[in-house]
Amino acid sequence: MSVAEPVRKNMGGAKRPPFRFRWNWLGVMPFLLFAGALLILPTIVLGARSLTGPDGATTFENYGNMATPVVIDSFRLSIKISLITALVGGMFGFLLAWSMVLGGLPRPVRSLLSTFSGVASNFAGVPLAAAFIATVGRVGLFTILLKAAGFDIYKVGFDLYSFIGISVVYLYFQFPLMVLVITPSIEGLKKEWREASENLGASTYQYWRHIALPVLMPSILGAMILLFGNAFGAHATAFALTGGNLRLATILIGQQISGDVLQNPGLGYAVAMGMVAVMAVSIGIYSILQRRSERWLA
Amino acid sequence: MTIAGPQSGSLTGHGAAGGAVQPTGPGPAPPRRSRLGRLWPWFIVALGVVYFVTPLLGTIRLSLRHNKGTWEAWRLMLGNDQMWPAFGQSIVNGLATILVSLLIIVPTAYWVALKMPRLRPLIEFITLLPFVIPGVVLVLALIRLYSAPPLLLTSTYNSTRVVMICAYAALSFPYMYRSVDNGLRSIDVRSLTEAAQSLGAGWPTIVTKVIFPNIRLAILSGALLTFAIVLGELTIALYMAQRTLAPFMADIVRNKPFEAAALTLIAFSVTWLSLGMISYVTNRAGRRT
Amino acid sequence: MYGAGRSALLYDDFDQKEANHHMKRNLALLSAFAIIIAACGGTSTDTTAAPGTTVGATATTAASPDTAAGASDTTVAGDPMGALVAAAEAEGMLTTIALPHDWCNYGAVIDGFKAKYPNIEVNELVPDAGSADEIEAIKANQNNPGPQAPDVIDVGLAFGPSSKAEGLIQPYKVSTWDSIPDDAKDADGYWYGDYYGVLAFEVNTAVQADVPTDWADLLDPKYNGQIALAGDPRASNQAIFSVYASALGNDGSLDDAQPGLDFFAQLNTAGNLVPLIAESGTVASGETPVTIRWTYNALANRDENGDSIQVVVPATGRFGGVYVQAISTYAPHPNAAKLWMEYLYSDEGQLGWLSGYCNPIRYEDMAARGVVPADLAAKLPDTVGAVFPTIEQIEAAKTLIVEGWDSTVGLNVGG
Secondary structure: OOOOHHHHHOOOOOOOOOHHHHHHHHHHHHHHHHHHHHHHHHHHHHHHHHOEOOOOOEOOHHHHOOOOHHHHHHHHHHHHHHHHHHHHHHHHHHHHHHHHHHOOOOHHHHHHHHHHHHHHHOOOOHHHHHHHHHHHOOOOHHHHHHHHOOOOOOOOOOOOOOHHHHHHHHHHHHHHHHHHHHHHHHHOOOHHHHHHHHHOOOOHHHHHHHHHHHHHHHHHHHHHHHHHHHHHOOOHHHHHHHOOOOOOHHHHHHHHHOOOOOOOHHHHHHHHHHHHHHHHHHHHHHHHHHHHHHHHHO | OOOOOHHHOOOOOOOOOOOOOOOOOOOOOOOOOOHHHHHHHHHHHHHHHHHHHHHHHHHHHHHOOOOOOOOHHHHHHHOOOOHHHHHHHHHHHHHHHHHHHHHHHHHHHHHHHHHOHHHHHHHHHHHHHHHHOOHHHHHHHHHHHHOOOOOOOOOOHHHHHHHHHHHHHHHHHHHHHHHHHHHHHOOOHHHHHHHHHHOOOOHHHHHHHHHHHHOHHHHHHHHHHHHHHHHHOOHHHHHOOOOOHHHHHHHHHHHOHHHHHHHHHHHHHHHHHHHHHHHHHHHHHHHHO | OOOHHHHHHHOOOOOHHHHHHHHHHHHHHHHHHHHHHHHHOOOOOOOOOOOOOOOOOOOHHHHOOOOOOOOOOOOOOOHHHHHHHHHHHHHOEEEEEOOOOOOOOHHHHHHHHHHHOOOOEEEEEOOOOOHHHHHHHHHHOOOOOOOOOOOEEEEEOOHHHHHHHOOOEEOOOOOOHHHOOHHHEOOOOOOEEEEEEEEEEEEEOOOOOOOOOOHHHHHOHHHOOOEEEOOOOOOOHHHHHHHHHHHHOOOOEOOEOHHHHHHHHHHHHOOOEOOOOOOHHHHHHOOOOEEEEEHHHHHHHHHHHOOOEEEEOOOOOOEEEEEEEEEEOOOOOHHHHHHHHHHHOOHHHHHHHHOOOOEEOOHHHHHHOOOOOHHHHHHOOOOOOOEOOOHHHHHHHHHHHHHHHHHHHOOOOOO
């Protein structure tokens, strides 16, 4: 079935047969079946358990219990840290990717950075927290060195075990993620465009402002939603650094369904479904922004 | 930044700033820039390097502080006979996951880009589901769904391993889809497809011989990310009783901080090396075509 | 972006409404299909299944010798024991969960079991699982005969009755049943205490040379930024019990844990409390030089990471906690599970725990018979005067602490 077919078949503008849409769906069937078996079904199981009360009966009370300040605040915190690390991670990650692709670095450096980004992008959880603790914790390497030089960073107000501290640690896997995901797009900038814009007298700033960034914007947005999701779902790193004291949504869920206390798993599952909803809304917002950025190109 | 004159031409002879990751073919030229402008990339990279290396320095110091001797942690770790099998399992799982993920994502992303662009938000939402399903919930749900008769997919170690690799492929979807989609955006999918079709190519040929090679860099990014995820994944491996790297690491981290630091650095290096090899292989394959 | 201009031409027949209609219909079909699959896959797994001693127990004649043999050591291969061993070896595998090797020296205990029964493979799941995780694992693996389903669990005292009520555990009385104290076991044999310990201060003297001797000492300014709980006070036994224990040392009682919350609020205000979770690693590296943990965990850390780590049981407010063993109703290897219990409650198994600084539950009986080696007994810390809360007291205190932690202690990390 060729791409040109639709034009041939419907010259008369007649009502096209719905049959064709089934063929298109066939193309995404493998993905839908695979994702269905491994992601969607577990989500449905999650949803089913969120509708189960402590005694096993079906109930909406878990969702009702979500309307407490604790839960709402946990969503606020999670969204906040995800937005901040997505934006900061996105911006500096983009700069890094730009430097690597267009910065005129020698080949080996670029290759090293690229593979390092691969490793660092998943260096998260307890090992990452331990690495930061070992470096800027209260008895970390740099803390001690600076103290020997007379400068106590903890007295000045720096605290690894705080919202800001965790955000800084999150960036360790956000930067490389952005780099890896946006590098192909920067690679894809055609050199003809740059040459053409220079021939027309555009400055570097104008090139980026009117050509390169708009072209890259859909990809940048896509990368940022990825960073957002990545931070939104992170749990182990924050937990390793602050115990349960930074009540992110993921940590709240963990407290309800894991550990040593008979808490309310149903509430945990309801909060998880809430996270699914936040993700859906984020995709919605992102899609609107995407379409607007693409419309420019049409 | 001002436009530089012709005297400061591109720094490398051809194409974009070098790097083994660069595919052959058209790429952006490094813009001509002033002397000062040339320093910006180095400055940014230097900043990045400082940020990334610093926590590793702390880890190195921690690995040398074992109470029984400076190098004791390294000696114990390198002599641990469970470490290398765990690495081996994880690496094999990683490669298998990359394969499965590519086989599913690349055709899907291509199809959606070409034929059903309005479906993209739905597909993207599905690919982002791994972020919001807690790991414990996911693995226990998978066990609930697939361990019971008649499916019994988890009755042996190896059959469970297959299920786990499929789960890992699903976990890699956000990264793989985003990378591949970004790659597809930077090539003209429609024209390429039409050209190939007019030359008589069928769908499989188009996907393997036209699309794959043109988004090689994007695929490489996705593969690197997927591999790193598999090597670091803990919860699913734990509940599925698999002897991979992360459970082994969790055992060491629990009460042996100095050996854990050494192990972190070893894992970092092994992962880096593996990614370097994946990168190398991908680029050699690229140069051959 | 994909040749956007041309796509408009090619898709001039593209009707959005039609597309939406078809998409919605297909999605609806897909969802219905998925829901049907999920329903068949048995998502309603929380209903209590029928527990019973007959589930999978092929060697019932050997299984429950209520008559305690005079010699409780299992090396005397009486006929019931021999049949159990044979049945267990036929199953060939035992799946455990939540047994870290340095917790009560489970490493040595498991090795001892493996050495004794080399034909039984021991499959260890999720060593860091909490009690709730173990219960969730049993629930998820109800129909799974594979190696992911736990056979035996080791959980906090409160989980004994609750999992019995949910039908998740099956009864079994080991041959040494009678020497287990009555207040540490279920009368019907569903769960039984295995070991206990007392909460103590663990201090890394290389970072903090002054070792606190009692709860009030912790408020001293010299501990500024040095004290951390060994877990999340909303989800971890050690953390919650630390707060509970501090109540005992601050004019509270087992029925009133509020003074504990107030004490930790004071610690926080003084700046002595750090939000980080203290573990063996963070104590040994000096990041959290002072913490409160079970004696056995702290002493194991000292053994592993050097004598700079000192362990002190507080002078007042000595808090004891019991853990319990149980066999899962859905255990794929019930006979191996029973054999494991026999081993754990034999003198050999109990001494294994003793070597990990845990007080085994049959300690009184073994000491009376002179079976405890003197050097091992000497290594135990002095825990005289420790009090053990009942299950009701534990539940009340947990609820109070979990709900009151945020508002009373207010350990706010910003954001």
